[in-house]
Amino acid sequence: MVKTINTVAVLGASGTVGSLSGGLIAQNGLKVYFLSRTQEGSERGLQRAISQARSEFIAQNIVCGDYEHLLKEAVAEADWVVEAIAEDVGIKQQLYERVEAYKRPQTIVSSTTSSLPLSELVKGRSAEFKKNFLSTHFYNPPGRMLACEITGIEETDLAVVDFMRAFLVNRLRRAIIPVKNIPAFAGNRIGFVLFGRITSLAREFGVEMMDYLIGPYTGRLMGPLATLDLVGLDIHKAIIDSLAEHTKDAMHSWLTVPEYINTMLQRKLLGYKTKGGFYKKLESGKYVFLDPATCDYVPAIEPHVAFVEKAKHFIRMGMYREAFDVILSAQGSEAEVVKDILCAYVAYSYSLVGEVTDDRIGIEGIDDVMSYGFNWAAPSVIVDMLGGPEAAAELLVKKGLKVPDTLKAGLKSHFSIVNSGKYFVAK
């Protein structure tokens, strides 16, 4: 096993994940090879990394090149190879074959994927390669999102996982979430089940109203549909489809892509990257919103629901529990949908303790990934906001949700309402 990491080769450095995670590594003083299919692509990645660091001087730590000319040299020198290329099993397998030909025996290889089966990626690779292979799933952009899920395959040497975990914490200051090697790991599994439900509900409530009701005041920095615009609707569909295929649990029926989203994909309404998704910014600076019924854009309705406004006022004054008391005592279909989503978040998150993360870390792994990876208040904090485990359990029963044993157990977390104030935004 490698003893230290001094040099890193990033494969797929032209992309966002590769360039920004590579930039993060370079920012922390390591030599990093930025590799992609073309020199120009790698240099574009370098510019993105410079912009993230806000300093040209990280370029001193970065060597750009293409696979044809630099792969052999870079991989031979690297202590750690980070693969962040296109999400395609075949393409990854081909590149891994080349990496194996050049790498030193102990060199660690990690993939940034969370959606492809890891054991498939290393099919045909040697026992030694598999022993040093794992996934390091950085959340984007790593300059702002600290979460990194980590897991190995069956053949991975546990000492390698432990070594990388310590390195990522101590050197790159990541919030590490050890996860089990199952599709989507922890964060995307939970987040996208909820996104699936919210996109369905948007047919009934409309895009603007949905993001208003499940807005930042409920414990997230952005409205969920605005978040999907940032993620990209094509990525959203790919993750939902993959989860629907590879997972089976009580929330499986929420893993659907409504027909209107397929229409959006056909019309290339993918989100920010196509300057139009659920939201579209006009030249005037104003926003119009997608109408799921027609897939045309409609003017803002500027919703005003009394309990939401009252809750937002309490959030603005830092009175978080009081804000949730308002939500919990509110009546009507809008209030019920807010409670439905909050309860589902809690029920689903707690139900996955032990399935997506090791049960020995309780709720903390899931708390970490939802806070540091999604910028959502941790499930355990939402439980506190609902009045604690017993009150939350009662509410779940009222909502027809199964109460996970882990919720009844009152698992401890390093998150509290006080240190999670930033996730409750008065918008």
Next chain:
Amino acid sequence: MGGYQTDFARNWARENKHIAAMMREAYQGSIEATKLDAGDIKAAFIGNFAGELYCMQGHLGAFFVDFDPRFVGLPTMRFEAACASGAIASLSAMAHIQAGIHDLACVIGVELMKTVDSAKGGDFLGTAAWYEKESVGIEFPFPKLFGKLGDEYDKRYGLDNKYLARIAEINYSNAKHNPNAQTRDWFMNLEHACATGKYNSVVSGRIKVTDCSQITDGAVCLYLASETYAAKYAKQRGLALKDIPRILGWGHTTAPMEFARKIADSADGEYVLPMTRKAITDAYHRAGIKDCWELDAIETHDCFTTSEYMAIDHFGLTKPGRSWEAIENGVIEINGKLPINASGGLIGCGHPVGATGVRQLLDAYKQIAGNAGNYQVPNAKRVATLNIGGSATTNVCFIVGVGIDG
């Protein structure tokens, strides 16, 4: 008695939070951290520079009584002395306790600054100088004034900017170990701090972006107690009274407002800012220590790299004008002979103006209590703070310590 600092990396304006929300979170965090009985709090002292400008809100003491039903009726008050507002609030709480008026006082320093753009914020900060003479029509008055401080050092003693860059690098480096520091995830190295360019532009004179402290939203809440209360607290928790950090000494001076007059007044002296030096030596005297070498750490007011450069010789780490020696010899580094700003200081940790003096005092407490985490100075028993307002107009130095003589 300890306290709580909010995460200085947060943008409370973007969270659309009221300034009272910051105070409330700091207060609630402090009760969680200290496990004090809120019913014992008898008064609140609020340090804030310019709530009226940044968020159209004054009279901040009044918000305190909303935090607990038992607080209605308590005396509360707000203090303003520019960037030294936090230290002045702390001093006043201390004086009330010494006068026997209260046994347990809550001190909150708070500033919400990201409500306005940098030009507007620079103008607001200009009110900490003599606005009509030193700020009107100047985009960033304070970088200019503290650039002049560097110029004065250069004129009297010579000043190589590489030492200022090293001060910035050390503060950013320390901040990486502080979980509440604003810049903990920012990139910095010496080359970047030395260079001028797109990402490190000149603000004024020799002051570049990396020489400046940050525009920060933040609040800090801490508690000061009488010996009687501290003894009761210690007994309840099985602690020795001597192990509870206490204020051993303090100094508080005010220099003339106008920077040019300060410099003119000190023309014949050894120290560029003699009133700052006097606040420090007064604190040494009251604490019964003869010089800085009886300290284990310093939290100083590095609103700009030049102000930390000034603090080094004014604390007496070097002879006047030779601060560069302490930088070159590694004295001020976290593992050095006398670490400065283990927290990252204002440059690394952040500078929510009215909160800074309280944050420094809390960090002194943390160092002495041994709970500064990854930025702990080993075996720290005595820590000094220096909080300055305006162009070193208001100067407050505290010496905090514990149990050195058993």
